[in-house]
Amino acid sequence: MNEHHTPSSPGGAVYEPTEYVHEKSWLTSLEQYQELYQQSVEDPETFWAEQAKEFLYWEKPWDKVLEWDFDDPHISWFAGGKTNVAYNCVDRHLHDGRRNKAAIIWESDERKSKVYTYQGVYNRVCRLANVLKAHGVKKGDVVAIYLPMVPEAVFSMLACARIGAIHTVVFSGFSATALRDRLQASQAKVLITADNGVRGGRINPLKAQADEALLEAPSVKTVIVVGRTRQEVDMMPGRDVYYHEEVSRDDISSHCDVEWVDAEDPLFILYTSGSTGKPKGIVHTTAGYLLGTAMTSKYTFDIRDDDVYFCTADVGWITGHSYITYGPMAIGATSIVFEGVPTYPDAGRFWDIVARHGVNQFYTAPTAIRSLMRSGDEFPNAHDLSSLRVIGSVGEPINPAAWEWYYHVIGHDRCSVVDTWWQTEGGAHMLTTIPGIMKMKPSAAGLPFFGMQPVVMNSEKEPSEAATGEEGRLCIKFPWPSMARGIWDDPGNARFKEVYFSQYPGLYFSGDAAVCDEDGYIWLKGRVDDVINVSGHRIGTAEIEASLNSHPEVAESAVVGFPHEIKGEGIYAYVVLKDGVDPDPGLDQILAGLVRKNIGPIAKPDVTHIVNELPKTRSGKIMRRILRKVAAGITDKEQYGDLSTLVDETVVDQIIDTRPHK
Ligand code: PRX
Numbered sequence: 001m002n003e004h005h006t007p008s009s010p011g012g013a014v015y016e017p018t019e020y021v022h023e024k025s026w027l028t029s030l031e032q033y034q035e036l037y038q039q040s041v042e043d044p045e046t047f048w049a050e051q052a053k054e055f056l057y058w059e060k061p062w063d064k065v066l067e068w069d070f071d072d073p074h075i076s077w078f079a080g081g082k083t084n085v086a087y088n089c090v091d092r093h094l095h096d097g098r099r100n101k102a103a104i105i106w107e108s109d110e111r112k113s114k115v116y117t118y119q120g121v122y123n124r125v126c127r128l129a130n131v132l133k134a135h136g137v138k139k140g141d142v143v144a145i146y147l148p149m150v151p152e153a154v155f156s157m158l159a160c161a162r163i164g165a166i167h168t169v170v171f172s173g174f175s176a177t178a179l180r181d182r183l184q185a186s187q188a189k190v191l192i193t194a195d196n197g198v199r200g201g202r203i204n205p206l207k208a209q210a211d212e213a214l215l216e217a218p219s220v221k222t223v224i225v226v227g228r229t230r231q232e233v234d235m236m237p238g239r240d241v242y243y244h245e246e247v248s249r250d251d252i253s254s255h256c257d258v259e260w261v262d263a264e265d266p267l268f269i270l271y272t273s274g275s276t277g278k279p280k281g282i283v284h285t286t287a288g289y290l291l292g293t294a295m296t297s298k299y300t301f302d303i304r305d306d307d308v309y310f311c312t313a314d315v316g317w318i319t320g321h322s323y324i325t326y327g328p329m330a331i332g333a334t335s336i337v338f339e340g341v342p343t344y345p346d347a348g349r350f351w352d353i354v355a356r357h358g359v360n361q362f363y364t365a366p367t368a369i370r371s372l373m374r375s376g377d378e379f380p381n382a383h384d385l386s387s388l389r390v391i392g393s394v395g396e397p398i399n400p401a402a403w404e405w406y407y408h409v410i411g412h413d414r415c416s417v418v419d420t421w422w423q424t425e426g427g428a429h430m431l432t433t434i435p436g437i438m439k440m441k442p443s444a445a446g447l448p449f450f451g452m453q454p455v456v457m458n459s460e461k462e463p464s465e466a467a468t469g470e471e472g473r474l475c476i477k478f479p480w481p482s483m484a485r486g487i488w489d490d491p492g493n494a495r496f497k498e499v500y501f502s503q504y505p506g507l508y509f510s511g512d513a514a515v516c517d518e519d520g521y522i523w524l525k526g527r528v529d530d531v532i533n534v535s536g537h538r539i540g541t542a543e544i545e546a547s548l549n550s551h552p553e554v555a556e557s558a559v560v561g562f563p564h565e566i567k568g569e570g571i572y573a574y575v576v577l578k579d580g581v582d583p584d585p586g587l588d589q590i591l592a593g594l595v596r597k598n599i600g601p602i603a604k605p606d607v608t609h610i611v612n613e614l615p616k617t618r619s620g621k622i623m624r625r626i627l628r629k630v631a632a633g634i635t636d637k638e639q640y641g642d643l644s645t646l647v648d649e650t651v652v653d654q655i656i657d658t659r660p661h662k
Contacts, residue, residue: 010469010517012400015407015440020414021389025302025436033437033447040450041478048077048291048451048481055294055330056287057092058083059260068479070508073493073501077288077481078263085267085290086162087258089329090125093118098305102334105308106151107353109198109340116151118332121158126256127247128152128159134252135222137190139164139259142269144188144220145315146170146179146210148197149339152226152243153315154325156192161267164259168269168281171316172197172204174600176212182271183217185281186488192243194226195233200344207233214239263287269488270318272424273540274499275511275529281488282424292428292482293327296449300418302390302435303333307360310336310353311392312368317537318424319394322482323363327428342368347375351383351410362410363392363420365536366402371566373405380409390435392418395536396568397524403442421445421524423510424538425500427482430454431522444521453477456516457504467518471525474514475507483508530624532561532569539571539603547598548573548591553581558614558622562631564606572631573605574655576614583610607631611655617645630655 027033040047045065052058052065063080093099104116116124137143143160145167147153153169160167168186170179172194183191191214197204207225211234214220225235226243235242246252264285271279301323303309309328313319315337328335336357342350342364350372354362372379391411393403398419407417416435422428431454433446440446448454456472458464464472486496503509513525527533530541541559548557555578564570575591577583584590588608595603615623626640634640635656643649 010444010515010521010523013442015442017416017436017438017440018414021302021416022436024304024389026299027434027437030437033434037448037450041453044451044478051295051450052078052287052291052481055291056083057088062263066479070479070501070506073486073497075479075483075485076264077479081263081287082260083263083287084162084258084260085286085326086125086129086158088290089158089161089326090118090122091258093332094122096332098332101332103329104151104154105334105336105357107336107338107340107357109201109344111345111352113357114151121155123254124155124247125158125162126254127252128155128243129162129256130252131224131246132159132165132190133163133256135190135224137163137165139261140166140265141190142166142168142186142188144168144170144179144183144186144191146172146191146193146206147226147315148172148194148199148204148206148228149314149337150194150226150228151337152192152194154337157268157315157321157325158329162256162258164261164265166266166268168271169316169321170271171314171600172206173314173316173602175597176209177598178600179210180213180216181278182281183213183220185271185278186269187219188217189219190222190224191220192224192226194228195231196229198228198339200341203229211236261286264485266485268321270321270424272318273531273538273543275531275540276542279540279543280495280499282484283486283488284427284482285485288481288483289427290326290330292480293322294330296429296432297323297327297331297333299434300420300429300432300449301361301363301392302416303328303331303361305332308334308336308357308387309361309363310338310357310359311363312338312342312350312365313363313394318427319363322428342372343375346379347372348379348382351380351385354385354388355383358387360387361390361392362388363394365395366393366398367395367535367567369393369398369402369406373402373409374566377409385410385412388412388415390418391415392420394420394422396533397526398443400442407440407442416440419443419445421522425484426480427484430476430480441521444517444523446522447520451478451480454516454522455507456514456522457507461504464516467516469515469517471513471515473504473528474510474512474522474524475504476510477507526569532559532571534561534569534571534602535567537602539599543599544571544573544595544603544605547595547603548575550598551591551594553577553587554591555579556614558624558627559605560624560628560631562607562628562633570606571603572607572609572627574609574611574614574627576611607660609655609658609660611658613648613651613654615651615655616647618647626652626655630659635659
């Protein structure tokens with residue numbers, strides 16, 4: 001084994017799973033995985049019916065395991081079955097010996113922690129569910145959650161699930177405008193927010209932002225405000241109430257009957273960016289989603305009953321939904337909810353949490369790994385990391401150098417690194433490296449999880465042969481229980497079909513490029529659509545362009561990603577000004593401010609490049625591949641491919657010549 005070899009494609013370093021992980025792993029051999037995997041694809045209905053019985057409580061059994069169609073997309077798992085996500089994640093554990101077990105350990109920005117047992121979560125979720133009901137929330141209504149990483153975020157999700165309401169969590173780093181758009185699109189009836197958020201010692205005025213959004217979101221009739229900092233904020237009489245006052249009212253009981261819902265009733269909507277237009281509200285339903293998250297929590301993270309599990313994501317993203325709240329709680333695990341940032345008070349914060357809480361499974365994103373790696377080994381080395389067994393990565397391809405650092409410095413050459421590839425639309429891990437039994441290849445996501453049938457399609461739209469090293473587009477052939485069922489407010493599933501099922505008829509298209517090697521390991525090569533993956537967060541170029549174009553002096557713009565050492569991808573904006581407008585030296589900042597206002601700080605361009613014109617084909621299409629090359633610093637036109645369809649090739653020279661940071 002050559003530890004210093006750092007490939008980013010097949011044929012490089014391989015690490016065998018260690019005995020340290022294997023001696024306790026749920027799955028005991030690769031053969032066992034293969035056998036189960038085989039069953040899961042040869043007879044999916046029997047396989048999933050067995051898993052659904054093992055992992056979930058059913059108030060009423062289902063009528064039909066699976067119905068599906070990928071042409072006119074329609075997917076249904078366990079239809080007719082009745083269950084409830086909150087019952088599965090909380091109530092069940094009051095009677096299975098976990099009543100006094102820690103469900104959530106909350107670690108505040110200031111390094112204080114608070115433990116909530118399953119009984120404690122039950123009481124809080126029931127009280128909040130009763131408060132929602134008292135404010136008129138019924139099954140099928142939408143409740144928006146715009147909260148920082150406080151335990152009330154988890155209670156809010158579960159309270160909605162308990163009464164059959166559909167939640168839509170909006171990342172607290174999003175701006176008032178982004179929140180407004182999501183409130184309008186989902187027609188939310190209630191908004192749960194906080195007075196302020198606290199991250200890295202800084203205050204984020206959430207209520208003030210919510211107030212701005214609410215000016216144009218009339219569907220919201222009630223705003224429930226969590227007092228995080230307890231500073232005074234504006235409260236609109238008749239609309240705004242304080243969370244702590246509502247849940248402690250004498251007439252609010254700490255018992256709330258469960259609403260038994262259909263397996264296919266929606267659990268939540270989560271807005272995510274795509275190639276075009278506004279973010280799409282991805283809809284996940286009840287039973288299949290919970291089954292996928294529960295099962296992957298058990299097998300990918302290899303969680304044991306006395307383990308402490310820590311996922312560093314924010315509940316505003318799918319990773320937080322599936323792997324802070326639903327998956328871990330469905331299997332009765334102890335999950336850490338961390339409010340802060342990895343670098344506050346210093347770059348040892350994660351490792352301090354691992355040591356103080358005895359974390360066994362740790363799950364983060366490559367961007368965090370890269371930035372902590374840069375801070376130096378003295379931070380991890382100053383903490384006891386010996387409790388760790390499984391360390392996970394998610395959000396973007398992990399580069400080999402970051403993988404190696406994670407494995408050696410954090411995992412002490414003995415933990416399993418699980419590189420989990422999946423998406424908002426997938427609900428749960430789709431490709432993964434199961435710990436203790438699968439060898440690890442730095443930068444490869446690994447093998448399909450049970451039931452997943454990936455296929456890499458080549459440029460002829462044929463499945464590419466494994467082991468040829470041929471890059472293609474990653475598609476999935478067969479439905480899986482936790483997959484999205486559609487897009488919110490999309491009559492006839494038209495947009496759902498167009499985005500995911502039209503490029504490769506009969507297949508689900510992921511939007512990612514990939515290579516499959518001789519062992520069936522899949523190596524992800526990034527998005528092939530106009531989505532930029534910035535620090536593991538998906539941002540649509542169209543959304544950023546719309547913000548830039550809203551400036552009165554901007555004629556048009558084109559945004560592309562470029563390789564960025566820490567963020568994975570950075571944002572590069574090409575901007576054409578209107579005729580006669582002279583670029584003002586502060587324009588970069590003004591444009592960045594607009595993007596921040598419309599979307600949030602994560603979408604701000606790293607580079608703004610004012611150009612005379614964009615390279616366009618005769619049919620008027622912007623040739624983005626050229627823009628990507630220039631952004632990546634490739635200025636040799638030989639490497640640009642065919643330019644003959646451009647209206648004016650000199651546009652390209654002008655762009656190269658004016659490139660900033662040459
Ligand atoms: O491009 C892939 C990348 O993130 C995209 C999904 O983004 P999102 O829906 O926001 O979900 C992120 C968390 C699951 C994918 O299309 N991606 C995610 N995980 C990986 C990855 N790329 C490579 N390796 C991964 N492990």
